[in-house]
Amino acid sequence: MSNQKVDFSEYESEGQASKLIQKSKDSPFVPIGIAGFLGVAALGAYNYKNRGKVTTSVYLMQLRVAAQGTVVGALCLGLIYSMTNRYLLKKD
Template sequence: MAGCIIACAVGAYKFKRRGDMSMSVFLMQLRVAAQGTVVGCLTLGLGYTMINEYLIKPKSKD
């Protein structure tokens, strides 16, 4: 939740300071940055899960 709020705040700040850049170009760049952030978070989550399951093997309950 905090990441979403921070990303929205940064996007709103940069939108006000975009200068003479057209709105469509700015929104396209913002969308690409948001998609990159999501892919990065998913990659980190998948890596964390794989490390926990395959490298740091939990002790069996037998």
């Protein structure tokens, strides 16, 4: 066994904010999807009082589908954008 000292100061753990910033740089449509999800959730919470004769469980299921659709749509747009840049425009 060696008696070498290991300097752990180089291996700082990165926080959640820095991870989100790095993910935003790698794929910019992820934060757009998160913002869309939060927007749909806020709109659904605001419109909850005026839902009419729809029961709460049905309203929440419809809200969940709308929020998931927003996120999946944003990710699909990001995929189309990156594939267009990589294969059609030949940008790497």
